[in-house]
Amino acid sequence: MLPKALTAATVPATPATSPRVVRPELLRRALAALERHGGRLQRDRMAIVDFAAASSQPRFHFIDLASGASSSKLVAHGSGSDPAHTGFLHRFSNAGGSNASSEGAFLAADYYVGKHGRSQRLIGLDPTNDNALARAIVVHGAWYANPDMIRTRGMLGRSQGCFAVGEHELAEVFERLGTGRMIYAAKV
Template sequence: MNLSPVLKYEAFRQAMEGRKKLSIHNKAIMTVIDFSLASTEKRLVVLDLENKKVLFNTLVSHGKNSGENYATNFSNQQESLKSSLGFFMTENTYNGENGYSLVLNGLEEGINDNAKARYVVMHGADYCSTGTISSLGRLGKSYGCPAVPREYAGPIINTIKDGTLLFIYADNPDYLAKTHIIHQPNVLMAQFSRKQRLENADEG
């Protein structure tokens, strides 16, 4: 798929691991948001895995209290105004205060399962634009929603609605310590090495 120009390998690997483990209605389409990147970069990627195509690669805003140009703080709490990490399944669409919007169901308990109660949805926003970057040096910020450029909201939402996987990545140690979905090879290798050292010491 030649993803290296648009998506980090580790973000893709973790997303694919969740795709294998989770019960997702439509596994052909997958969205990855990489919050390890600056808001000035195109950190949302929509993939058609069946046809091996990149459908969208665009800007996406993070929560007001998650950081400035970079998102570094995340929360599952009501009124935190922060983004949440991890795996979500897309649900229905509706027209609300922010126009055409997509409901997101957080699939990880204690990490993002308050998303619906917090009204964390995907929607279009004027502050998610190259014009805002030009004036502020970064994107504008949401109340925790992954907001996309207004002109892409309809096409993206219509592509990923109704049961596709959305994964928000950030190379975040706190998330990796809490999630039960992502395999952590470095941690497991360290545990194995320690066990092996202890066994060798016992034999000696």
């Protein structure tokens, strides 16, 4: 059961106008995923990635489920999801070698140091992303996800399917997400 402060029933049906607010339908889907996978997840906070928004918009939303407070960050999508590099995600894939972002619920697992520095492994919880661990889909920092990319190119660069955030944002992202919590990614 979700905390009283934020449940699917309390999400308004009218769309939000601010890019820093999670759209109601996406929030409803994320809350349903939290219910579906709740036995495996901590339920105090979660992250929602709104892949309907452009990469130039803060679309990685961190939600405190008790208070409803949120904060938002920039996040890149995979090059296989946007082959023409338009700044918008066009398709998802769960296939190895696709370099695409996957949709669905992810469990934020352990931290490690790899080719992108400190990173966090993700375990896909749905059939649409259950290859995430084998594909090495993780949260990591990257130069191409820094805010100055928007000033110079109008959009972020692309990952190989990972949730890449700005290098100077990574510590805060890890602090807000932590281990055992859900990231829900979709394009609604």
